[in-house]
Amino acid sequence: MGARRDYYRDPNAPKANSLKPGGSALVVDEAGRVLMQRRGDSGNWSLPGGIMELGETLEDCVIRETREETGLDIEITGLLGIYTDPEHVIEYADGEVRQEFAIVYYGRAIGGEIEVSHESTDVRFLSLDELSGLPVHPTVRLRLQHHQERSNLPRLE
Template sequence: MTGRRDYYHDPNAPAANSLVPGAAAIVTDEHGRILLQRRTDSGNWSLPGGAMDIGETLQQCAVREVKEETGLDIEITGLLGIYTDPAHVIAYPDGEVRQEFTITYLARVIGGVITVSDESTDVRFIDPAEFDHIPIHDTVRLRLHHRAEHRDTPYLG
């Protein structure tokens, strides 16, 4: 399956032609593990999230996307940061080249059952000690690093 391609600080990246607000969530369990999904389009482990729909808030977007992609119901507990690096673009097969624009929230599970969606091959809570041993895109690693720092204020970048 040919899907999206992420470029991060790559001088050969195509120029962005789109900007779409999106939301993602770092969902932790009682053991400090973080909910990740293995993407079908890249094979990388990633945070659940996606593009905002008209008529919803970014928080509602994060809750909806986590439910669609993982089967879990979540409650937003905080804001990790705002990620809008113009050096991170995502090229899609239809010619869209989207500049990163993602608000990443902190959240906890309040219901549901883990379910794999058509966007992933696996969904599970992963111990942060495993992160160095699994494929994770650099932009997701940055967010996981910010989470591990237990910052007092959200990342603004």
């Protein structure tokens, strides 16, 4: 097993023992492509994001994590949704089993240049059609589907 393993609606999933607030950015370029990173720990394509640290807002966390993971500076432009499904847990090699708690913001690139971080093997803007044939976790596909539906209201899942 890599550093993490995601379980989604799996009756054999381990019981969660942790809950930490996290956030992600859904950044779209002028061509409608979404900023994605290929995670080094799972091989899946995912939105940039991470866990909030003491002393920062969740918006600050998403801006920081996006810069660290993709090289791009962003500004927050809206809210896609709040994702807290207890049937999505992430098991880490150290024994932590974290229940999903992710708030996904819309963001816009305002500077920087795309670069791969120590957490990813690739970073680029991809169309939704391109993503349909790539490894993407079902919970990230759900977020992309919500984006594609373009609802004006934040999603609560």
